[in-house]
Every structure is written in C-alpha cells, then in structure tokens.
Amino acid sequence: MPKLVIRNGRVIDPASGLDAVRDVFCVNGYIASIGEKLYATGAEEIDASGLIVAPGFIDMHVHLREPGFEHAETIETGARAAAAGGFTSICCMPNTSPVNDSATVTSYIVDRAKRDAVVNVFPIGAITKNSAGEELAAIGSMKQAGIVAISDDGKPVMNARVMRRAMEYARAFNIPVIDHCEDLHLSSDGDMHEGGVSVRLGLRGIPSSSEDVMVARDLLLAELTGARYHVAHISSERSVEMVKFAKSKGLAVTCEATPHHFTLADSDMPPYDSNFKMKPPLRSGCDAGAVTQGLVSGAIDAIATDHAPHSGADKMQEFEKCPFGIIGLETALGLALERLVHAGRLSLNKMVELFTTGPARVLGFQGRGRLVSGGPADLTIFDPDRTWTYDVNRSHSKSRNSPFDGHTFRGGPVATIVNGEFAWRVQ
Numbered sequence: 001m002p003k004l005v006i007r008n009g010r011v012i013d014p015a016s017g018l019d020a021v022r023d024v025f026c027v028n029g030y031i032a033s034i035g036e037k038l039y040a041t042g043a044e045e046i047d048a049s050g051l052i053v054a055p056g057f058i059d060m061h062v063h064l065r066e067p068g069f070e071h072a073e074t075i076e077t078g079a080r081a082a083a084a085g086g087f088t089s090i091c092c093m094p095n096t097s098p099v100n101d102s103a104t105v106t107s108y109i110v111d112r113a114k115r116d117a118v119v120n121v122f123p124i125g126a127i128t129k130n131s132a133g134e135e136l137a138a139i140g141s142m143k144q145a146g147i148v149a150i151s152d153d154g155k156p157v158m159n160a161r162v163m164r165r166a167m168e169y170a171r172a173f174n175i176p177v178i179d180h181c182e183d184l185h186l187s188s189d190g191d192m193h194e195g196g197v198s199v200r201l202g203l204r205g206i207p208s209s210s211e212d213v214m215v216a217r218d219l220l221l222a223e224l225t226g227a228r229y230h231v232a233h234i235s236s237e238r239s240v241e242m243v244k245f246a247k248s249k250g251l252a253v254t255c256e257a258t259p260h261h262f263t264l265a266d267s268d269m270p271p272y273d274s275n276f277k278m279k280p281p282l283r284s285g286c287d288a289g290a291v292t293q294g295l296v297s298g299a300i301d302a303i304a305t306d307h308a309p310h311s312g313a314d315k316m317q318e319f320e321k322c323p324f325g326i327i328g329l330e331t332a333l334g335l336a337l338e339r340l341v342h343a344g345r346l347s348l349n350k351m352v353e354l355f356t357t358g359p360a361r362v363l364g365f366q367g368r369g370r371l372v373s374g375g376p377a378d379l380t381i382f383d384p385d386r387t388w389t390y391d392v393n394r395s396h397s398k399s400r401n402s403p404f405d406g407h408t409f410r411g412g413p414v415a416t417i418v419n420g421e422f423a424w425r426v427q
C-alpha cells in the first residue's frame with residue numbers, strides 16, 4: 001500500500017512535544033508529513049476522530065520461543081499478538097533452543113522475522129554461551145548480525161566477574177546489558193513472593209532481597225565499567241529506590257516494569273493459580289505501589305510485557321512444578337490505561353512515552369518511538385475509552401497463560417500500522 005492518510009486523530013508524540021489534532025500522511029512505508037488538512041491525493045483515508053495516534057509502541061521484553069519451543073509460540077504468532085496489542089516493534093529474548101548466543105542464531109531469527117512477522121523484531125543476544133553464566137557469548141558478531149542488547153533473561157548472571165566483563169564488552173559495542181536480577185541462592189526453590197500469602201498457602205517464598213542484592217551489585221558494576229545497564233521487570237520497592245539513586249548520580253542506568261507488576265500483588269492471586277506464577281513474582285501491595293510510583297516519577301523508563309508463553313500442558317501441572325511466566329502483549333495497553341491513566345496517576349502523554357520514546361532511548365533506537373518526517377510509518381492508534389473484554393481463547397498467541405482472561409477493559413488498541421501497512425485492526 002503506497003499511500004495512507006490518517007485524518008483528525010489526536011496525535012501524541014512525546015519526543016517532539018506534539019499533542020494536537022493532526023493528519024498523518026504515510027507514503028511507501030515512511031511518514032511523509034504531519035499537519036492540518038493535508039492534501040493527500042490517491043491515498044487510502046482513515047478517520048481517526050476521537051482516537052489517539054501515537055508512535056508505534058515498542059515492547060523491549062518478549063519471549064517468542066522460536067527456535068525450539070514452537071508449540072508455545074512462534075515468531076509469526078508472537079508478532080501477531082504484538083500487533084493486536086498495539087506494538088509495532090518487539091525485542092525477543094535469547095532463551096530459545098538453541099540459545100541466541102551466536103551470529104548464526106541471530107541471523108536465523110532476523111530472517112524468520114522478515115518472512116513471518118507482521119511487526120519489527122529485534123533480537124537480544126545472550127550474555128554468556130548457552131546462558132550458562134560462565135563464558136561470554138559472541139557479542140561482537142551477534143551485534144553485526146542484528147542484536148540490539150544482551151541479556152541472559154530467565155537467568156541472572158550469578159558470577160560478578162563475568163558480569164563485569166560483559167559490561168565492558170557491551171560498552172565497547174555500545175549496547176545495553178539487560179539483567180534478570182535474581183540471586184538464585186536467595187530465591188532457592190521459591191514459587192511465589194515471600195510474605196504472609198506464601199506462608200498461608202504453604203508455598204516456598206522468593207524474597208524481594210533476591211532481586212535487590214543483584215540490582216545493587218549490578219549498579220556498582222555499571223559505575224565501575226561505565227556501561228549502559230538496564231534492569232528487566234523491576235518489581236521491588238528497594239530496587240526502584242536504588243535505580244532512582246543511581247540515575248541521580250548520573251549513571252547510564254535504566255529499568256522497565258511489566259503491567260502485571262503495577263497491577264497485581266501476591267494477595268490478588270487465586271490460591272495455586274499457575275496463571276499468576278511468574279518471575280519476579282507478584283510482590284506485596286507496597287512493592288506494586290512503588291513500581292507505579294516509579295513510572296510516575298521517571299525512575300522507570302519503559303513498560304515492557306515480559307510476554308512469556310507456555311503451553312497448556314506445561315501450565316496445568318501443580319503450582320510448584322509449572323513454569324514461570326505469563327503472556328501479556330494483548331493486555332498491556334488496557335492495563336496501563338486502567339491503572340495509570342484512568343486512575344489519575346499518569347497523563348496520556350506520559351503513558352505513551354513509556355511505550356515509545358522510553359524504550360527507544362534505552363535501546364538507542366534513532367527513528368523509532370517518535371513521529372518524524374522521513375522516519376518509518378510505525379503508528380499505534382488507540383481509543384482510551386473503548387470497552388472490550390479479553391477472551392484468552394481468541395488470543396493471537398499460541399499460549400493461553402494469562403491472569404487477565406475475562407477482564408473488561410476501558411481503552412485499547414484500534415489499529416497497528418507497521419511500515420505504512422496495517423498489521424492489525426480491531427474487528
């Protein structure tokens with residue numbers, strides 16, 4: 001589709017400060033102009049009156065499961081779920097099989113995504129070979145093949161010396177190190193947050209300190225090395241405080257929060273419901289409140305879903321045995337609108353920033369996460385007031401592990417445009 005004009009939407013672009021009713025004219029996959037009553041002869045016309053037109057949302061933390069676990073998700077189905085959630089770009093974590101720890105695997109993902117994905121897919125490479133935490137992966141050649149960051153997500157890098165070296169390399173290649181902050185000795189074999197609820201249910205607890213000690217260690221190493229360092233799925237009050245402090249000292253430190261960590265607490269979990277089991281676990285109400293406050297204060301840079309599909313068979317095992325993780329691409333915007341915007345905590349502009357310029361800044365993306373003439377025509381159109389109910393059985397994801405099945409939302413995506421073409425439109 002060569003020409004598309006989106007008329008009369010409220011265009012919000014946090015990068016330029018634009019918040020006004022405008023037309024957006026896209027030609028051959030790029031934004032040609034943004035203005036009033038644009039002359040767009042021969043273009044397909046979309047009426048966006050009453051809707052928000054934003055830069056394409058970026059989810060910097062997604063698990064696509066391909067290669068290796070295609071029964072749970074593929075690049076194709078994960079990308080469709082992303083589009084249905086309003087995301088035009090996603091970053092996929094390397095814990096596939098094989099692990100994305102070499103240029104060969106990176107190239108495979110890049111090629112598959114070109115063929116199968118309706119959104120832009122940016123691979124994240126492993127920090128260490130096989131994410132085993134011992135030897136550094138082939139960071140330089142993965143960067144050449146297209147990775148945008150390194151992470152052993154799913155696992156922490158337990159060895160501080162290895163983490164230091166990884167930061168030194170990442171700095172040389174100018175990419176961020178993203179850590180899944182968890183001290184495995186402190187987590188032990190925990191299944192949920194350590195607190196009153198875990199005691200009552202007789203489940204083994206994962207203390208907040210398991211996250212906090214790793215954040216503390218990593219911040220010290222970030223200061224030592226000068227690396228760009230990013231905390232994945234921050235969930236505890238102390239960790240948010242520490243990141244805020246590190247930022248105030250001028251360190252190149254950033255972090256992200258998931259919708260479930262600012263929406264739910266451990267006490268919201270129906271007993272032994274595996275669709276509420278993830279890492280880090282749902283923490284106390286105080287922690288969830290601190291994460292929300294971190295989004296408001298700017299201590300937290302991005303909203304990221306940690307979309308983690310698992311097959312029904314895997315998730316149906318007893319609570320202690322089933323894997324950690326929930327899907328989240330299709331519910332992220334609805335939850336952010338409900339808990340942040342409609343709850344009066346955050347302006348629409350600020351929420352859009354957390355989905356666009358925020359992650360773009362963390363990743364060093366130049367033309368994305370903002371609306372600029374000549375830039376890619378990636379747009380998210382949403383209705384902040386549309387009422388809809390999430391039916392997980394109609395999810396575009398291959399997996400069904402969501403705690404938000406049946407939830408009725410106020411506000412959600414209406415259309416997702418990638419390179420000037422519709423990747424998804426509401427039915």
Ligand SMILES: [Zn+2]
Nearest residue numbers: 153154180232
């Ligand atoms: Zn993780």
